[in-house]
Amino acid sequence: xxxxxDYKKCCSCVTYEGFxxxxxxPGDIIQTDTAKKRPVVSYPExxxxxxxxxxxxxxxxxxxxxxxxxxx
Amino acid sequence: xxxxxxxKLAPHVTETDVLIxxxxxxxxxxxxxxxxxxxxxxxxxxxxxDSSGCCGGGQDHFAAHLNTGPDWDSDEAATNFYAGPGWxxxxxxxxxxxxxxxxPMVKRMEDMGIDFYKTEDGQYWRTQALGTxxxxxxxxxxxxxxxxxxxxxxxxxxxxxxxxVMVTRLLINNGRVAGAVGFNIKNxxxxxxxxxxVVLAMGAHQSRWSTNSTDNPFNIWQSPxxxxxxxxxxxxxxxxxxxxxxxxxxxxxxxxxxxxMNAFAGMGGFMVNVLGEKFMEKYHAxxxxxxxxxxxxxxxxxxxxxRVPFYVDVRHISESDLKHLEKNLLTVxxxxxSDYLKQRGIDLxxxxxxxxxxxxxxxxxxWVDENLESNLKxxxxxxxxxMLSTAMCGGLVAGSEAAKAALRxxxxxxxxxxxxxKEKARIFQPLKRDTGYTxxxxxxxxxxxxxSYMGYNRSVKGLETAxxxxxxxxxxxxxxxxxxxxxxxxxxxxxxxxxxxxxxVKAVMERKGAxxxxxxxxxxxxxxxxxxxxxxxxxxxGKQKVSYEPLD
Ligand SMILES: Cc1cc2nc3c(=O)[nH]c(=O)nc-3n(C[C@H](O)[C@H](O)[C@H](O)COP(=O)(O)OP(=O)(O)OC[C@H]3O[C@@H](n4cnc5c(N)ncnc54)[C@H](O)[C@@H]3O)c2cc1C
Ligand code: SF4
Ligand code: SF4
Numbered sequence: 001x002x003x004x005x006d007y008k009k010c011c012s013c014v015t016y017e018g019f020x021x022x023x024x025x026p027g028d029i030i031q032t033d034t035a036k037k038r039p040v041v042s043y044p045e046x047x048x049x050x051x052x053x054x055x056x057x058x059x060x061x062x063x064x065x066x067x068x069x070x071x072x
Numbered sequence: 073x074x075x076x077x078x079x080k081l082a083p084h085v086t087e088t089d090v091l092i093x094x095x096x097x098x099x100x101x102x103x104x105x106x107x108x109x110x111x112x113x114x115x116x117x118x119x120x121x122d123s124s125g126c127c128g129g130g131q132d133h134f135a136a137h138l139n140t141g142p143d144w145d146s147d148e149a150a151t152n153f154y155a156g157p158g159w160x161x162x163x164x165x166x167x168x169x170x171x172x173x174x175x176p177m178v179k180r181m182e183d184m185g186i187d188f189y190k191t192e193d194g195q196y197w198r199t200q201a202l203g204t205x206x207x208x209x210x211x212x213x214x215x216x217x218x219x220x221x222x223x224x225x226x227x228x229x230x231x232x233x234x235x236x237v238m239v240t241r242l243l244i245n246n247g248r249v250a251g252a253v254g255f256n257i258k259n260x261x262x263x264x265x266x267x268x269x270v271v272l273a274m275g276a277h278q279s280r281w282s283t284n285s286t287d288n289p290f291n292i293w294q295s296p297x298x299x300x301x302x303x304x305x306x307x308x309x310x311x312x313x314x315x316x317x318x319x320x321x322x323x324x325x326x327x328x329x330x331x332x333m334n335a336f337a338g339m340g341g342f343m344v345n346v347l348g349e350k351f352m353e354k355y356h357a358x359x360x361x362x363x364x365x366x367x368x369x370x371x372x373x374x375x376x377x378x379r380v381p382f383y384v385d386v387r388h389i390s391e392s393d394l395k396h397l398e399k400n401l402l403t404v405x406x407x408x409x410s411d412y413l414k415q416r417g418i419d420l421x422x423x424x425x426x427x428x429x430x431x432x433x434x435x436x437x438x439w440v441d442e443n444l445e446s447n448l449k450x451x452x453x454x455x456x457x458x459m460l461s462t463a464m465c466g467g468l469v470a471g472s473e474a475a476k477a478a479l480r481x482x483x484x485x486x487x488x489x490x491x492x493x494k495e496k497a498r499i500f501q502p503l504k505r506d507t508g509y510t511x512x513x514x515x516x517x518x519x520x521x522x523x524s525y526m527g528y529n530r531s532v533k534g535l536e537t538a539x540x541x542x543x544x545x546x547x548x549x550x551x552x553x554x555x556x557x558x559x560x561x562x563x564x565x566x567x568x569x570x571x572x573x574x575x576x577v578k579a580v581m582e583r584k585g586a587x588x589x590x591x592x593x594x595x596x597x598x599x600x601x602x603x604x605x606x607x608x609x610x611x612x613x614g615k616q617k618v619s620y621e622p623l624d
Contacts, residue, residue: 026119050129051407064411070327
């Protein structure tokens, strides 16, 4: 389910408020995993596939994998 | 009530001349317009202004007439195109909020760093689509960052930007608007906004009540994060809301909530049915370049006659045009378009792309006078929208008019503390419940009703039933539960969505005829007299009222 964060690439980039992918998501889909101190895609099924998280990611850690319902 | 006293109720109390709610293209330009007039501005947004709204992930086309000589490129042509029942605005407002503004807006965009593709002889490269009388569609270079560039200008202009706050209610006092209430979706803190003037810019399309073949209400064309707040808060505060019965849909790639037809049509693509026949010219002389409504009615007819599914064919266009289409248009308009093509295994140079009729998108805007002020004193809005250019131009004029009005207001209107206390309790009430409906379960009920009675074929009896069922849901709304702040956000969105749907159904009933991409069995023809009027819904002393406003 989109988006997918590659944690090997993610550098946990933080702006003044939080992770860039999280802050730029218009739907509050990406949130902060406080235990692991990294972003987490909490509500993939509510994603609009707008691409904002990927556009905002400085290290190219985000890709999209569409669910079967969009591909059948 | 002093700021200190209000602070006890909410940690954030903001006072400003012009309060702009919503920071899509319209809200951003409203902020710029208001700052240029010298007013203090606060702009409030549920997301982050660099990426929020319909154009947040990028945009490929900017539709503008440029007065270069031909009739189709003139002010007259532009006003004729937008004025009337189709877009739902009168001539005077179209002239004021669009026709005279869009030329300078192109220059303004270039100053923001938004450039356009040009032809070899240095003219703007423009294509024709969606029924425009000529090639009005200018194509933006680096359209991916168009919203980020607007946002940068808003910050540079000195607006106070408040992000990740969902607005839930307008505050009124003594018959005028006095501010708004909202909460931060990340930390749950309450915000009270006080403004001399308020501009509403929380979106032109509301679609989460309808789904396409995937049945996922978030996988849709227009932003799923607009759930009717724009219309609902205005209505509840006493403003007249119009154009609620307008309803659009679009042709979209199979299973992928994305617009594409303007780019495909602009670059010479066409639709074929299952027999491989081009069919659009049967329904409109402009073929694929016809207004969106004809795409829909054409496909409906082909479907009724059994010639489904449909495909878009661009295999015949030149290699360079195809590259431009994929790289600079489709993937800019919806950033994940090429991911979709890849994962579906489609190569546009060799394959047909299957398309389908997407979900419905509901309309509606606030009725405004010639100064873009609503019947509720102090409340401003743009008169019509639906495209990037109309949103930016209408927003700029609304912001500018709002600022002029704000500078004439001596004293900041008071807000009633009781209203804030009540709203705070209402916003967070779902957190207090352990049982009840999740926001998704509740929204599914709304969609179930809408799917049954507000689809393509509608009848008066069906609309009455829809209203009845939606009223039943109103009683269940107090049973929505939320386990965290994200669910509080969705719960509040669901409540607005329900109210929006009720207003929409009521407006469709009052129109006594179809207005958009549906039909009503009981009315073969739209009432001609009503066609030339706005149907306005508003509240007076807690009672719903309907009025007919001239569309002039
Ligand atoms: C994918 C896509 C591609 C498009 N491509 C084109 C194109 O190429 N050319 C063209 O002319 N048009 C295009 N359009 C249409 C165009 O983008 C829109 O008409 C225009 O951007 C609308 O701007 P707006 O500011 O009126 O509304 P929106 O962009 O919807 O902005 C509303 C804002 O209000 C915020 N908001 C909503 N509710 C609340 C709340 N309760 N509290 C706080 N904030 C709230 C939202 O987060 C949002 O940022 C496209 C639309 C989409 C969806
Ligand atoms: S694609 Fe858009 S909606 Fe989906 S998670 Fe990324 S930013 Fe959020
Ligand atoms: S934007 Fe990229 S680098 Fe930054 S937190 Fe998100 S995934 Fe990690």
